[in-house]
Amino acid sequence: MNRFVAPVLVAVLLAAPAQTVRAQDAPLRGSLGGAAPQGTVFAQDDLGGDGTEDDTGGADDPGARAPALDTDAGEVAEPLAEAGRIRAVQPFSERLRAVSRRGATGGGGSLINDVYDGDTQRDAPRGIRVGSFLLYPELFTGLGWTDNRSGDTSGTSGLLYRIAPTLRAQSDWSRHSLGVNFRGSFTAYPDSTVEADPSATLDALLRLDVSDRTEVDVSARYGLSLEDSGSAEATGGGRDIHELGGGLALRRSVGLIGAELRGQVDSTVYSGGNSTAANRERDNALFSATLRLDSNTGAGLQPFVEGSLFTRRYFERCTDLTLCADRDSKGYALRAGIAFDAGGKITGDIGAGWRSETLDDTRLARLEGLTVDGSLIWSPTRLTTVTATLATNLAPSTISGTPGSLLYSGDLRLAHGFSDAVSGEIGIGLSRRDYAGIRLIEDEASATAALTWALTSNVAVQGRYTFRRFSSTTPGAGYSENAIEGGLRFRH
Numbered sequence: 001m002n003r004f005v006a007p008v009l010v011a012v013l014l015a016a017p018a019q020t021v022r023a024q025d026a027p028l029r030g031s032l033g034g035a036a037p038q039g040t041v042f043a044q045d046d047l048g049g050d051g052t053e054d055d056t057g058g059a060d061d062p063g064a065r066a067p068a069l070d071t072d073a074g075e076v077a078e079p080l081a082e083a084g085r086i087r088a089v090q091p092f093s094e095r096l097r098a099v100s101r102r103g104a105t106g107g108g109g110s111l112i113n114d115v116y117d118g119d120t121q122r123d124a125p126r127g128i129r130v131g132s133f134l135l136y137p138e139l140f141t142g143l144g145w146t147d148n149r150s151g152d153t154s155g156t157s158g159l160l161y162r163i164a165p166t167l168r169a170q171s172d173w174s175r176h177s178l179g180v181n182f183r184g185s186f187t188a189y190p191d192s193t194v195e196a197d198p199s200a201t202l203d204a205l206l207r208l209d210v211s212d213r214t215e216v217d218v219s220a221r222y223g224l225s226l227e228d229s230g231s232a233e234a235t236g237g238g239r240d241i242h243e244l245g246g247g248l249a250l251r252r253s254v255g256l257i258g259a260e261l262r263g264q265v266d267s268t269v270y271s272g273g274n275s276t277a278a279n280r281e282r283d284n285a286l287f288s289a290t291l292r293l294d295s296n297t298g299a300g301l302q303p304f305v306e307g308s309l310f311t312r313r314y315f316e317r318c319t320d321l322t323l324c325a326d327r328d329s330k331g332y333a334l335r336a337g338i339a340f341d342a343g344g345k346i347t348g349d350i351g352a353g354w355r356s357e358t359l360d361d362t363r364l365a366r367l368e369g370l371t372v373d374g375s376l377i378w379s380p381t382r383l384t385t386v387t388a389t390l391a392t393n394l395a396p397s398t399i400s401g402t403p404g405s406l407l408y409s410g411d412l413r414l415a416h417g418f419s420d421a422v423s424g425e426i427g428i429g430l431s432r433r434d435y436a437g438i439r440l441i442e443d444e445a446s447a448t449a450a451l452t453w454a455l456t457s458n459v460a461v462q463g464r465y466t467f468r469r470f471s472s473t474t475p476g477a478g479y480s481e482n483a484i485e486g487g488l489r490f491r492h
Helices: 002-014 041-045 092-100 276-282
Strands: 128-130 133-146 158-171 177-188 197-209 214-227 239-254 257-272 284-295 301-314 329-341 346-359 367-381 384-396 404-417 422-435 441-454 459-472 479-491
Touching: 092 367, 092 384, 092 404, 158 479, 257 276, 301 346, 329 367, 346 384, 367 404
Parallel strands: none
Antiparallel strands: 128 133, 133 158, 133 479, 158 177, 177 197, 197 214, 214 239, 239 257, 257 284, 284 301, 301 329, 329 346, 346 367, 367 384, 384 404, 404 422, 422 441, 441 459, 459 479
C-alpha cells in the first residue's frame, strides 16, 4: 500500500481548494518564500529609500525577488550518498534551509537569509493563503533513462518516469510558528518487471516562544526510502524502510550560556521483501535524551558541548538465546565542537566525539567509534552558494556476528544562478559503512548535475544527471548506475 502514497498525494496536491487566495506580498515571519526577505542584501540593494525599485536593480536581477530562507519548516539535511538507501536527490533549497537550522543554541552560528537558495526567481513560489497558513505546492513530472533499472549487479537499461509532489506549509502567527514540509517521489519503469521506487519525507516543527529567553520545539518526522538490494542487510529482496521520529526540546539562554534539553524517539520499520519474519526481527526504536551547552557571547566562534544517553529496543524480543541474539542495547554519546559565523557569508559548525552502544547479549561486541559531524554554508558570490555536510551514524544490524555498523558520510553541493530564469547545480557525495566484529565494508559514491530553466512564473523545465557507484567487500555485490531525466516543474 505504501508504494501508492505518492500518486495519492499528487491527486490531493492538485485538488487545492478553489476558495483559497494568493498570498499577499508582505513578508511574513518565517515565510517559506514569495516576498523579498527583510534585512537581506537582495531586498535592500534593489530598493530605494522610498521603498521603490532602484535603477540599479531591475527585473533581470536574479536576486531581486529571492525568497526568504525559512528555518521553521522542520526539514533535515539528507546526505547525497548513504550506503544502503536509495532515494531521490534532496532539492538544494530544502537542504539549505535544513543546514541553516544547525545554528548554536546560544545564538552563535547565525542563520543567514541573504544567500542564494539555488532556485530560479522568475517562478519563485508566491504561496496560497489558507487561514493563518501559507501553502507552497509544487509538482514535477518527468521522463528519463537509466542503465540499471533494478539497482543491482543484474540491472538492465530502460526508460523511467517520475512523479514528485511537494507541499510546504508555514504559519503566519504573531508569536509562535509551525512549519510542515512534505516531499514525495514515485519512480516507475514501463515495460519492465522492476517494481516502482517510492520515496517520501514528511517533517513538522512547532516552535513555541515561551519567553524572550525560552523556547520549546516539538518536532515529528516520517521517511520512506528503498533499501539498496546490493546491501548486505537486504536479504530476501528489496525492502521499504519506514522511519518515524518525534522530539521535544527546551532551549533557554542564561547569560553567556545557551542550554538545550532534548528528548527524541526514532523508530525504524521494514516492509516488503520476501520474508515478513525477517522484517519483524529488524524493527526497533531508539529512545534518547541529550543536553547541549553553547557559548552565547556573540563572537564569531562559539564552542559547544553535548552529551546523550540512549536505549534501543526491538519490537520482537529474543526469548531463546540459542536461536537468536538479544540486540536490545544501552549507550551514550559525547561531542564537542565549534559553531562559526564569519560575517554572514560563511557559517556552520564542526564537532567530534565518541559514541558507544552496549548490547544486552554479551556474545556481541560493543558498537562504538569516533564520530565527526559538521555543516557549512558558504556564499562566495551573490549568486553562488556552497553547502557541505559531514555525518556519522551508528546503525544496528541483525547480521550474524556483528552488533551493527558505523556509517560515515560527507558531501559537497554548489548552486549558481545564471539569470533570474536559469540556475544550475552540481554535487558529489561519499559514504562508508563499516560493520563491527566482521570484515564487511560498503562504500557508495554519488554525483549529480542539474539545470533549471523557468519558462513562466509557474512552469520550469528541469534536467538532472545522477551517477551512483556501490561497492562492497562481499564478492559480486558492487554495481553502478547512470540516470538522466527531464521534465516540467509546476508551482505556485
